[in-house]
Amino acid sequence: MKAPIAAALFAVTASIAADPQLIEKGREEEKRQCVACHGLRIINVQRLPRAGWERELDKMIRWGATLNDRKALMEYLVANYGDDKPLPAPPLSRDASKK
Numbered sequence: 001m002k003a004p005i006a007a008a009l010f011a012v013t014a015s016i017a018a019d020p021q022l023i024e025k026g027r028e029e030e031k032r033q034c035v036a037c038h039g040l041r042i043i044n045v046q047r048l049p050r051a052g053w054e055r056e057l058d059k060m061i062r063w064g065a066t067l068n069d070r071k072a073l074m075e076y077l078v079a080n081y082g083d084d085k086p087l088p089a090p091p092l093s094r095d096a097s098k099k
């Protein structure tokens with residue numbers, strides 16, 4: 001009888017983590033707070049586990065980034081750029097796209 005309870009708890013936790021409104025707030029937070037020093041691409045090509053994103057945010061804050069909504073940004077990063085997500089396609093050079 002333990003497994004169904006664990007499964008139900010997991011489902012609840014997963015649905016909280018995937019709250020689309022929170023993730024959307026996180027996307028806005030990234031656009032506001034993460035572009036002062038570099039573009040979004042350097043962020044969005046990463047694939048990190050949750051702990052990796054926590055460390056990454058700590059590092060950016062040490063370097064001068066400010067955050068208004070760390071929780072939303074974290075959920076957005078984990079939902080889109082977690083280490084369970086497929087790697088982005090490598091950018092094509094101009095020559096390759098011209099053929």
Ligand code: HEC
Binds near residue numbers: 046056059060064065
């Ligand atoms: C105060 C300047 C600054 C701000 C603001 C900033 N970063 Fe950075 N970030 C850097 C620097 C400097 C690098 C190294 C850049 C390079 O190698 O070209 C970097 C690199 C990165 C990398 C690549 C991996 C790494 O650690 O080098 C990621 C991911 C990243 N930043 C995420 C973020 C996120 C998310 C935010 C918004 C919370 C953010 N950054 C805001 C300065 C900043």
